Amino acid sequence: MNRDCCGALDQLLPMHAVLDDQGIILHVGPTLTKVFGDTSVVGQSVFDVVAFSRPKGISGAADLPKVLGRKLRLEAKGAVETRLTGVLARGDKNIYILDTSFGFAVAQSVTEHRLVSTDFSPTDLTVEMLFVIEAKSAAMSASRQLNQRLQAARIAAEEQAFTDTLTGLKNRRALDVVLERLRDQEFALIYLDLDYFKAVNDTHGHAAGDAVLQAVAKILVSNVRRNDTVARIGGDEFVIVCPGMIRQDALGRLARKMIDEIEVPIPFGDISAKISSSIGIVSHKGGEVSSMESLSEMADAALYAAKNAGRGQAVFAT
Template sequence: MPTTCEIHLAQLLDTLVPMHLQLDTDGLITHVGPTLAKLRPGVALGGMSVFDLFDIQRPSNIGTMAALRTQAGAKLHLRFRSPPCTALKGVLSPFGDRVILNLSFGISVQDGIRDYALTASDFAPTDMTVEMLYLFEAKSAAMDASRRLNARLQGAKIAAEEQAFTDTLTGLKNRRAMDHVLARLTESRAAFALLHLDLDFFKQINDTMGHAAGDRVLQKVARIMVELTRQQDTVVRYGGDEFVLILAGPTDKQVLQSVAERLIARLEQPILIDGQPCAVSASIGIVRSVDYDRPDPIQMLSDADAALYVSKRGGRAQLHFHGAE
């Protein structure tokens, strides 16, 4: 029979530390706090050995009451032996010949609360557990909102950048994009060739068939140039009917010549707009980075333009390398 004093002690501890256990000299459980009792529903914990209920994981080798008593005031790591094998933190204090062991969920509190369907009234009002759960939920909700905002802003940024580097009519890169590509190539001293291409007879199409037809010719021309170049090349709409192709990698003159000839041949195949054939051709000026000691984008573009001028003057549908005239 528990004495009045023992009953008072149990009431006191149930209020202040509802997840405590009282152990006798043999390590048998004599009293269970109300919240701790909820963690093993349907199990009579009274009379059970604390060592059968818990695996004391740290410090190791605590298998007897004598060993356990030496840990008074120290932090214990325990785990239920039967599922759910929730991990708990503990601290103990001797009380006469008995031991009071108080337990808490520690950082795994969320899982603990969920597994055992505990409520705020299962914790002492001074216990910070419920505040911690509150904070966790509040922070998660705020982080969630931030994450979604970041994702939206990131999407908007990518879309804006895409727009800023793209020629809206043809979907090719614009001059801004070209400046970036050329700066990167010259900074990394990569070998590349620059083809400056100008459509021949395009003005006549605009004049006779209208600007809408002209725009569609430009779109088809753009597609042809993309088809005839590789993934690593860059096709730029440089101005009205002028294009710049930046071909990365080896810059063998014969290869470049055949690429340019192929381009001219493909562009000379009549393009059908509303069933009407539109005949265009192209003049091309070519420069190669390997022909410069210190390749400079502005100089190269200007030289390519000069070579293009030679092609035009020579009677259209021609290609010229800079410095070859």
């Protein structure tokens, strides 16, 4: 083929190759040259640089007439193996023209071979298709980011709905969920109420009271296990749920330790707030109580028994 003809083919079919009747490559389009790693394959057999995977049985020049006009599945053996779709046509004087394209692998191939829009024919829809792929990818990315933000906002809203804003502990709503989940399991329910807290509030103001509540919350959290739940359900009322912990000796030690630490004066500005706490404890062995409400009433009754007994102590429900 003359130079003018090859130039026209390069512009119209930049991914073509011209073969003679023995399958020897006479010319390669500029984009297909990039696919071969910018290595010249002119003079080589097409079967040395391209594998014919479909139709099967195409292994030599004698097989080329069998696939004229048929859709071909090929694999270019360049620096990066690239799957291609192709069609073979007969040219003048025992010459074949093999035109190829990337097919569905176009996006990956464009990246691997660093191709740009000028590597494709002006009438090739590849550039438009790449734009659609890129736009779809961008839309999907934006959608994923939006979903992630919505999910994070939902989680934050749920967390806020179950959290006491002053202390960061769980609130009554969260406590109800925990108790319902543990209905058929063993756990201990600990009610704790602060002693002499009203005097701190009345004498030193609400800011001092808030600081005391926050300090007590830290004491309680530091004394329980990771799977325990600590909640603030009222002004100076706290509840602790301890799954699987029902032995009185262990619960008694935990209660005594919390009382002792709470009785250590809590600094606030120039003053030290002195308080104590009373505790009521009930153990639940699973299925014993008809409702979580009655279990809570038992713990509350034990709490007030502790207050009536002199405060600063723990009482087990009977």
